[in-house]
Amino acid sequence: MSLVTRRFLLGAGAAASASVVTGTAQARILPRDMVPLIGPGYRAVDPDEKGLWQQMERVEEEVAGSNILITDPKLTHYLQGIIGHVGGPAAKDMRIYLAHIPEFNAVMFPTGFAVVFSGLLLRMRNEAQLAGVIAHESGHFLRKHQLRQWRDVKRKSDIFSALSLVGGMAGGVAGLYTGDLQQLAQLGTILSLFRYNRELEAEADATGIRLIAEAGYAPNAMPETWQQLIAEEDLSARYRRKRRDRGYSLFETHPAPEARMADLRISAAEVTVPGKVYDDHRERYLTAIGAIRPMLIDDQIKLNDPGASLYIVETLARDGWNGQLRFAEAEIWRLRGDIKQHDAERAAQGYAAAVGYADAPPDAWRWHGVMLQKAGRAADARAAYARYLALAPNAPDAPFVRQQMGS
Amino acid sequence: MRRFAAALLLASTLGGCIQTRQYADLQFMPPQGDYKLLVLRPDVSVGSVTTGGLVEQRADWTDAGRANLLTALREQQGARGGNLTIMERRSSLPDVPAKTVADIERLNYAVDSAIAQHKYSGDTLPTKRRRGLDYTLGEDAIAFGRRTGFDYMLFLHAEDSIASTGRVAMQLLGVAGCFIGFCAPSGGGGQLAYASLVDLRTGEVVWFNLLQTGSQLPGVGVSDIRTPAGASMMVERLLGRMKPGRNAARGLRA
Numbered sequence: 001m002s003l004v005t006r007r008f009l010l011g012a013g014a015a016a017s018a019s020v021v022t023g024t025a026q027a028r029i030l031p032r033d034m035v036p037l038i039g040p041g042y043r044a045v046d047p048d049e050k051g052l053w054q055q056m057e058r059v060e061e062e063v064a065g066s067n068i069l070i071t072d073p074k075l076t077h078y079l080q081g082i083i084g085h086v087g088g089p090a091a092k093d094m095r096i097y098l099a100h101i102p103e104f105n106a107v108m109f110p111t112g113f114a115v116v117f118s119g120l121l122l123r124m125r126n127e128a129q130l131a132g133v134i135a136h137e138s139g140h141f142l143r144k145h146q147l148r149q150w151r152d153v154k155r156k157s158d159i160f161s162a163l164s165l166v167g168g169m170a171g172g173v174a175g176l177y178t179g180d181l182q183q184l185a186q187l188g189t190i191l192s193l194f195r196y197n198r199e200l201e202a203e204a205d206a207t208g209i210r211l212i213a214e215a216g217y218a219p220n221a222m223p224e225t226w227q228q229l230i231a232e233e234d235l236s237a238r239y240r241r242k243r244r245d246r247g248y249s250l251f252e253t254h255p256a257p258e259a260r261m262a263d264l265r266i267s268a269a270e271v272t273v274p275g276k277v278y279d280d281h282r283e284r285y286l287t288a289i290g291a292i293r294p295m296l297i298d299d300q301i302k303l304n305d306p307g308a309s310l311y312i313v314e315t316l317a318r319d320g321w322n323g324q325l326r327f328a329e330a331e332i333w334r335l336r337g338d339i340k341q342h343d344a345e346r347a348a349q350g351y352a353a354a355v356g357y358a359d360a361p362p363d364a365w366r367w368h369g370v371m372l373q374k375a376g377r378a379a380d381a382r383a384a385y386a387r388y389l390a391l392a393p394n395a396p397d398a399p400f401v402r403q404q405m406g407s
Numbered sequence: 408m409r410r411f412a413a414a415l416l417l418a419s420t421l422g423g424c425i426q427t428r429q430y431a432d433l434q435f436m437p438p439q440g441d442y443k444l445l446v447l448r449p450d451v452s453v454g455s456v457t458t459g460g461l462v463e464q465r466a467d468w469t470d471a472g473r474a475n476l477l478t479a480l481r482e483q484q485g486a487r488g489g490n491l492t493i494m495e496r497r498s499s500l501p502d503v504p505a506k507t508v509a510d511i512e513r514l515n516y517a518v519d520s521a522i523a524q525h526k527y528s529g530d531t532l533p534t535k536r537r538r539g540l541d542y543t544l545g546e547d548a549i550a551f552g553r554r555t556g557f558d559y560m561l562f563l564h565a566e567d568s569i570a571s572t573g574r575v576a577m578q579l580l581g582v583a584g585c586f587i588g589f590c591a592p593s594g595g596g597g598q599l600a601y602a603s604l605v606d607l608r609t610g611e612v613v614w615f616n617l618l619q620t621g622s623q624l625p626g627v628g629v630s631d632i633r634t635p636a637g638a639s640m641m642v643e644r645l646l647g648r649m650k651p652g653r654n655a656a657r658g659l660r661a
Contacts, residue, residue: 044466050465050467054464058450065505065509156459159458160459161459168571168584168589175588
């Protein structure tokens with residue numbers, strides 16, 4: 001979801017204009033106004049855009065050859081299919097890469113290639129939600145956001161440096177010190193750059209919702225995603241005894257999640273066709289990510305962010321508990337290991353629940369065995385270990401487990 | 408009158424400035440005679456400095472700059488007797504998969520970045536002081552050299568920027584301001600380039616040079632790699648006078 005990084009903006013803004021920022025909220029951008037600015041087979045036109053594309057060629061080569069990509073051909077084909085479905089006029093031109101990074105994020109680059117983080121696939125409950133995020137990213141490309149952002153930075157930095165020079169000279173003639181004023185103008189410039197970036201994000205949201213509606217996905221999937229993200233961040237903060245960063249700062253590159261969710265809800269109602277039946281394609285989605293889902297869950301649990309992990313597990317479990325999710329839940333408590341909160345007991349219960357499901361991962365049996373052994377139930381522990389070894393005969397710790405069974 | 412003199416003094420001291428600083432492995436001797444040199448894809452960018460001081464890359468200028476640099480490099484190394492191969496793409500080495508080349512390129516880039524940081528940016532490492540250039544790409548580079556038959560590997564990074572009309576106007580105004588008591592000289596275009604040489608028989612980075620040029624004189628550039636002459640000048644400044652390492656130089660004198 002990031003178009004540019006905050007550091008880039010602060011850096012660029014340090015050289016930049018004196019437009020005045022008002023604190024009023026931005027009006028909602030209407031999906032019907034979000035007409036794509038490019039057609040199929042689009043190539044860079046102006047010199048500044050050509051320069052940008054040239055830089056990106058090398059970036060894409062690095063991304064495409066990076067060893068943090070998940071390159072499972074079926075999965076990448078699936079993602080390419082989604083962008084081909086919600087990519088508007090550029091559907092056939094855009095490329096999509098899946099990076100193995102356990103965070104909720106996706107990025108679009110100026111030449112039309114997107115990078116989706118694996119943490120996103122973990123959090124999405126169905127294809128419609130995923131399509132919403134991908135459509136948002138397509139929106140950045142279709143509306144030429146990176147180029148417009150760059151031109152905005154350029155224009156404002158030009159104005160700022162010209163004004164500060166002229167102002168300084170006027171001050172020099174009048175014998176006044178203008179340094180304070182200049183700093184204020186610089187702050188104004190930086191703030192206006194962030195504001196412009198937030199406006200582009202809102203545009204991408206409006207474009208995205210229009211695209212998924214046209215592709216036949218339930219528009220409501222987009223505000224749902226935000227609702228999930230807000231709740232996850234709330235719970236994550238609560239478990240750390242902190243308050244969620246509510247994102248109302250003037251230095252925010254993206255609009256506050258609440259504002260985005262509220263706008264998306266209204267927009268969703270606007271583009272929903274009454275009486276039409278929308279499919280969220282949950283089954284298809286689960287089949288596509290099935291092979292990597294255990295890994296995705298494992299990545300998240302190892303972040304040791306119990307609030308967020310618990311929220312994600314419980315959200316996914318809304319579509320039904322299974323051995324994998326119960327095992328994940330137990331792992332959350334075991335890794336936190338808070339004695340006062342009886343995490344060990346909670347974990348033991350979780351493993352016991354997990355092995356009740358046919359799809360429990362081998363590790364659930366192993367940890368179930370460890371917990372039983374700790375509780376002094378040696379015979380039961382041996383049975384659990386035996387099951388573990390049967391499921392994972394080549395596990396790296398198999399000799400160790402055998403030794404435990406013998407003792 | 409005093410103000411005028413001050414402005415003149417300022418303009419002359421801020422004129423063109425060119426800096427190079429090279430480091431070499433203590434035992435380094437510049438390659439001579441019949442050596443085989445591989446030039447990794449040079450990383451070149453040429454842009455225009457906007458009024459506000461940002462650099463905007465220009466595709467046509469960059470293409471011209473890269474082509475000129477390659478020509479200049481060929482001429483210069485050819486004159487030294489070296490047998491030069493310039494790699495245009497990762498896939499352009501026969502019998503070597505693009506992935507292997509990519510790995511070497513990335514490793515080389517990471518080590519060069521460390522050299523730039525610890526030798527030039529002031530973050531000096533106590534373990535590397537007074538030891539010349541003490542960096543290596545390790546076994547992978549030796550294996551790469553054996554596989555490809557090259558003796559040396561050179562990497563070139565070059566950035567050049569040319570002040571736009573708006574920027575030149577800003578610079579002029581900034582200096583003109585000195586006459587009324589508000590001096591605000593600002594930078595125009597400039598170059599930042601570095602080159603690193605790896606001995607593929609030992610895997611070590613044996614030589615590194617960094618070039619920085621800049622001009623604060625409005626409308627005056629130091630050299631411009633969009634022209635063949637400017638590119639030759641950059642190659643000459645970077646690679647022209649390769650100094651041997653300290654110990655090797657002692658051996659020569661003895």
